[in-house]
Amino acid sequence: MSKRKTKFVCQECGYETPRWMGKCPGCNNWNSLVEEVEMTGKSKHRHTFSTGTTVRKPEKITAIESEKEPRITTKMKEFNRVLGGGVVPGSLVLIGGDPGIGKSTLLLQISSLLADKQLPVLYISGEESTRQTKLRADRLSIKSDLLFVLSETNLFDIVKQIETLKPSLVVVDSIQTIFREEVTSAPGSVSQVRECTGELMRVAKTYNIPIFIVGHVTKEGAIAGPRMLEHMVDTVLYFEGERHHTYRILRSVKNRFGSTNEMGIFEMKEEGLKEVMNPSEIFLEERSEGAAGSTVVASMEGTRPVLVEIQALISPSSFGNPRRMGTGIDHNRIPLLMAVLEKRVGLMLQNQDAYVKVAGGVKLDEPAIDLAVSISIASSFRNQPTRPEDIFIGEVGLTGEVRRVSRIEQRVQEAAKLGFKRVICPRRNLDGWKVPQTIQVIGVDSVQEAMDFGLAR
Numbered sequence: 001m002s003k004r005k006t007k008f009v010c011q012e013c014g015y016e017t018p019r020w021m022g023k024c025p026g027c028n029n030w031n032s033l034v035e036e037v038e039m040t041g042k043s044k045h046r047h048t049f050s051t052g053t054t055v056r057k058p059e060k061i062t063a064i065e066s067e068k069e070p071r072i073t074t075k076m077k078e079f080n081r082v083l084g085g086g087v088v089p090g091s092l093v094l095i096g097g098d099p100g101i102g103k104s105t106l107l108l109q110i111s112s113l114l115a116d117k118q119l120p121v122l123y124i125s126g127e128e129s130t131r132q133t134k135l136r137a138d139r140l141s142i143k144s145d146l147l148f149v150l151s152e153t154n155l156f157d158i159v160k161q162i163e164t165l166k167p168s169l170v171v172v173d174s175i176q177t178i179f180r181e182e183v184t185s186a187p188g189s190v191s192q193v194r195e196c197t198g199e200l201m202r203v204a205k206t207y208n209i210p211i212f213i214v215g216h217v218t219k220e221g222a223i224a225g226p227r228m229l230e231h232m233v234d235t236v237l238y239f240e241g242e243r244h245h246t247y248r249i250l251r252s253v254k255n256r257f258g259s260t261n262e263m264g265i266f267e268m269k270e271e272g273l274k275e276v277m278n279p280s281e282i283f284l285e286e287r288s289e290g291a292a293g294s295t296v297v298a299s300m301e302g303t304r305p306v307l308v309e310i311q312a313l314i315s316p317s318s319f320g321n322p323r324r325m326g327t328g329i330d331h332n333r334i335p336l337l338m339a340v341l342e343k344r345v346g347l348m349l350q351n352q353d354a355y356v357k358v359a360g361g362v363k364l365d366e367p368a369i370d371l372a373v374s375i376s377i378a379s380s381f382r383n384q385p386t387r388p389e390d391i392f393i394g395e396v397g398l399t400g401e402v403r404r405v406s407r408i409e410q411r412v413q414e415a416a417k418l419g420f421k422r423v424i425c426p427r428r429n430l431d432g433w434k435v436p437q438t439i440q441v442i443g444v445d446s447v448q449e450a451m452d453f454g455l456a457r
């Protein structure tokens with residue numbers, strides 16, 4: 001008989017302690033420790049399937065053959081790119097996102113695309129009955145013979161089905177609904193999520209089957225369950241977008257098989273998700289040309305440049321503390337750039353409210369957008385529009401200098417492709433690349449200089 005031992009596990013960070021405490025020493029959250037029964041004795045080592053027992057020996061790194069990761073590609077190029085070129089066999093991929101954003105839809109569509117390539121796919125839903133999944137499939141006009149659906153929450157049975165079917169891809173729709181019998185805590189708790197993920201990882205690696213798991217997102221926007229979950233899997237994707245926009249962005253935040261910060265853009269239509277191949281056009285679609293406070297920046301999202309409009313509204317504040325608000329941009333940058341404009345350019349901004357917004361619901365977090373934000377603010381403040389065919393690129397330093405950015409050539413090419421006529425960018429970026437013929441590139445050293453070019457009439 002194995003002894004029953006209990007422990008207290010923090011539901012936020014996974015910290016474990018033998019005694020209860022009000023405040024978690026790991027993450028300083030209050031009241032987050034929950035009692036869970038520890039698996040002891042034999043049950044801890046009970047595997048639901050056989051693992052390889054051969055002992056591995058260290059190898060010389062030069063003696064290891066380097067083969068390229070084989071990839072399973074889907075017809076959705078946006079999806080392939082976010083994964084770094086397709087699905088890697090044996091990888092465990094976690095997809096997080098707000099409820100209703102379209103995770104199940106996306107994964108069902110991907111499943112059917114692979115099934116249409118004669119690759120059997122097993123779609124396991126712990127949240128919906130097979131009938132509900134079928135309804136969704138009808139809506140998406142899915143008629144794939146090799147797409148198998150299973151409504152199951154017991155991990156033991158799930159693994160058994162994977163072992164018999166040996167599919168080319170497995171989707172587990174929401175890790176929070178799956179449970180292991182040996183773990184006594186409720187589905188969705190830290191230990192269940194951890195144990196189930198661990199088991200799925202072993203299955204993925206043993207049979208070389210890629211597994212996609214859906215993870216719910218907490219109010220704060222992180223994937224529910226311990227941070228550890230993100231460390232355990234090979235790839236973490238977030239599916240995001242504003243509820244009121246039809247655009248959805250799939251973003252990779254961790255990828256053992258590709259670069260991170262890669263972004264794929266989709267549009268949610270009546271008949272499912274459609275990929276958006278030319279994001280710049282979409283982000284600039286509703287642009288109000290010639291309005292004060294609007295500029296366009298060429299920002300890198302992973303390996304791809306996207307052109308996005310940045311809007312600023314500066315208006316006198318009526319209360320003591322002027323407001324500084326940002327949407328889609330790190331809001332700490334706004335007071336900083338305004339201070340630079342005040343001190344180095346002499347704009348009197350301290351008694352002004354500032355609202356800065358990245359249009360289209362995208363989030364930009366690279367410093368290369370600094371110059372465009374600064375020019376937007378200055379343009380709104382002076383009520384003087386920028387020229388609609390200008391693009392601004394550059395990081396702004398505290399002395400008002402414009403600093404060089406990465407991948408200037410790609411950014412400028414994208415701007416030229418969309419018909420922009422002038423790029424105002426850091427002077428230090430000017431050398432060593434070929435400028436497209438249709439566009440003029442102006443190098444500047446300071447924000448003041450950029451304003452002279454960009455705002456002068």
Ligand code: TYD
Nearest residue numbers: 099100101102103104105268269270271272
């Ligand atoms: P869903 O994939 O169920 O979201 P999640 O799994 O992330 O919770 O998406 C549900 C939303 O998507 C729902 O509001 C309806 C909408 N939708 C469409 O607009 N078109 C479609 O073809 C489908 C299947 C869903």
Ligand code: MG
Nearest residue numbers: 103104127173
């Ligand atoms: Mg769902």
